[in-house]
Amino acid sequence: MDEKECIVLGIETSCDETAVAVVKNGRDIVSNVISSQIQLHQRYGGVVPEIASRKHVENINVVIEQALEEACITWDEIDVIGVTYGPGLVGALLVGLSTAKALAYALDKPLVGVHHIEGHIAANYLAHQQLKPPYICLVVSGGHSHIVHVKGYHHFEVLGQTRDDAAGEAFDKVARVIGLGYPGGPLIDKIAKQGQKDAIHFPRVSFQDGSLDFSFSGVKTSVLNYIHRLDQKGETYNQADIAASFQQAVVEVLVKNTIQAAKQTGLEKIALAGGVAANSELREVFSTQAPAEELTVYYPTKVLCTDNAAMIASAAYYRYVAGYTYAMDLNAVPSLSLSES
Ligand code: KG4
Ligand code: ZN
Numbered sequence: 001m002d003e004k005e006c007i008v009l010g011i012e013t014s015c016d017e018t019a020v021a022v023v024k025n026g027r028d029i030v031s032n033v034i035s036s037q038i039q040l041h042q043r044y045g046g047v048v049p050e051i052a053s054r055k056h057v058e059n060i061n062v063v064i065e066q067a068l069e070e071a072c073i074t075w076d077e078i079d080v081i082g083v084t085y086g087p088g089l090v091g092a093l094l095v096g097l098s099t100a101k102a103l104a105y106a107l108d109k110p111l112v113g114v115h116h117i118e119g120h121i122a123a124n125y126l127a128h129q130q131l132k133p134p135y136i137c138l139v140v141s142g143g144h145s146h147i148v149h150v151k152g153y154h155h156f157e158v159l160g161q162t163r164d165d166a167a168g169e170a171f172d173k174v175a176r177v178i179g180l181g182y183p184g185g186p187l188i189d190k191i192a193k194q195g196q197k198d199a200i201h202f203p204r205v206s207f208q209d210g211s212l213d214f215s216f217s218g219v220k221t222s223v224l225n226y227i228h229r230l231d232q233k234g235e236t237y238n239q240a241d242i243a244a245s246f247q248q249a250v251v252e253v254l255v256k257n258t259i260q261a262a263k264q265t266g267l268e269k270i271a272l273a274g275g276v277a278a279n280s281e282l283r284e285v286f287s288t289q290a291p292a293e294e295l296t297v298y299y300p301t302k303v304l305c306t307d308n309a310a311m312i313a314s315a316a317y318y319r320y321v322a323g324y325t326y327a328m329d330l331n332a333v334p335s336l337s338l339s340e341s
Contacts, residue, residue: 006320007073008080009103010313011064013096014088014116015142016040016047018059019309022071022078026122026317027129031070032310034303035059038183045182046172053091060099067309075107082316085113086336087143093332101328112316113326117144117338118154120273122315123308127300128271135298136267138258140282141274142168142183145214145254147261148338150271153318156338159261160212167250167276170216174223174246178239188243189279195244200226202249204256212257212264219249251282255289262295271298278305 005025012019016037022030037055041047068074083100086093097113104111121137133153139146145167147160165173168185175184180191202222205215223246230237254276262270270290276282277299290297304311 006079006317007077008082008112008313008317008320009064009067009078010309010311010316011060011081011083011096011100012116012119012307012309012312013056013060013092014084014086015092015307016052017307018056018063019307020060020063020067021309021313022067022073023126023310023313023317026314026321027125029126029310030073031067032303032308033063033067033070034308035063042182045176047089049089049091052089053095056092056095060095064099078107078109080110080112080316080320081107082112082114082313082320084116084119084312085330086333087116088332088334090332090334093334097330097332101330105328110320111326111328111330112319112324113330114312114315114319115336115338117146117148118156118315119311121148121150121271122153122318123273123300123304123311124271124298125314126304126310128298131269131271131298134267135269135271136258136262136265137271137273138254138277139273140167140254140276142166142172144274145216146338147212147258149261149265149267154315154322154324158338159265160214160257162214162216164215164217165220167214167216167254168274170220170250171276173220174242177224177227178237178242180239180243185276185279188247189281191240192244192247192281195238195240195242197244197248199238199241200245202246204249204253206253206256212261214253214257216250219246247279247281251279251285254282255285258286259289259293259295263293268294269296269298273300273305275306278302
């Protein structure tokens with residue numbers, strides 16, 4: 001293999017997207033296929049694990065073939081198989097992992113296991129060719145809200161995290177109670193543009209001990225109480241105002257703690273990652289506040305913020321070139337922590 005050319009096939013099935021991508025040298029996307037199951041889960045108001053696993057089984061081979069076809073490459077040209085092995089839904093993870101192991105074994109190619117959050121962080125390497133550690137990364141998704149000191153491509157220190165709900169989970173729950181549907185984040189983002197950010201004051205939680213942790217269950221409960229109060233008085237509520245005011249409360253805390261983390265560590269770069277990083281208000285507030293603090297903000301394109309396999313292939317590349325190899329007994333770890341991976 002040419003030292004400078006390494007092609008990774010990435011596989012991601014940790015939740016409700018069956019995704020396969022081909023990435024060159026950890027930075028260049030050759031193909032990135034995402035088969036979303038959102039429509040299937042919408043009627044249940046959230047992801048149903050058994051349905052997710054079954055759909056992954058049905059989709060995975062088709063998505064792999066499409067990723068190879070779009071990349072115009074053959075199996076011989078793939079150097080490494082990268083796959084998410086945690087955290088996530090165990091049945092869903094196992095579909096991607098078993099497929100990756102079967103491919104690695106049959107093709108005699110190295111297998112690299114990737115932590116899903118490490119993948120989200122790596123999405124920034126695909127969007128910003130010059131970006132290198134160290135930097136601060138705010139990882140905000142449906143299951144995670146972490147402020148991470150990215151010390152190296154696979155060397156992380158978690159500086160803050162949620163003590164209850166993840167940011168995306170709060171978006172999804174609030175969207176449900178105000179009748180917007182699932183998934184809530186993009187719907188709140190859209191309707192908030194027609195609302196007043198300061199119409200209703202929802203709480204912004206910060207901890208007295210100087211911790212960079214988050215808590216989003218209070219803001220969610222506060223939205224619920226607000227709606228109940230109006231219901232009891234027989235009054236209607238304004239969806240757009242609630243969405244804009246809730247979004248503002250969450251965004252303010254995310255931005256404040258992340259900028260604080262950059263100041264504490266003396267780092268000048270901040271990257272955003274995960275589904276909530278697609279939020280337009282979050283991007284907007286970071287883009288105005290970070291330069292005022294002499295910080296540079298990086299964020300991936302929206303399609304690379306939400307779950308995809310290109311980010312997994314990028315993270316797998318950096319693990320592979322650092323010498324990490326994974327045996328055929330690699331198992332899915334539903335609650336894998338970032339420091340264990
Ligand atoms: O990273 P992701 O695709 O999956 C997980 O790893 O969880 O993130 C999905 C989460 C969902 O909670 C979704 O509502 C949220 O990201 N999300 C957004 C936006 N787009 C997706 N939240 C706020 N604004 C958005 N534009
Ligand atoms: Zn994710």
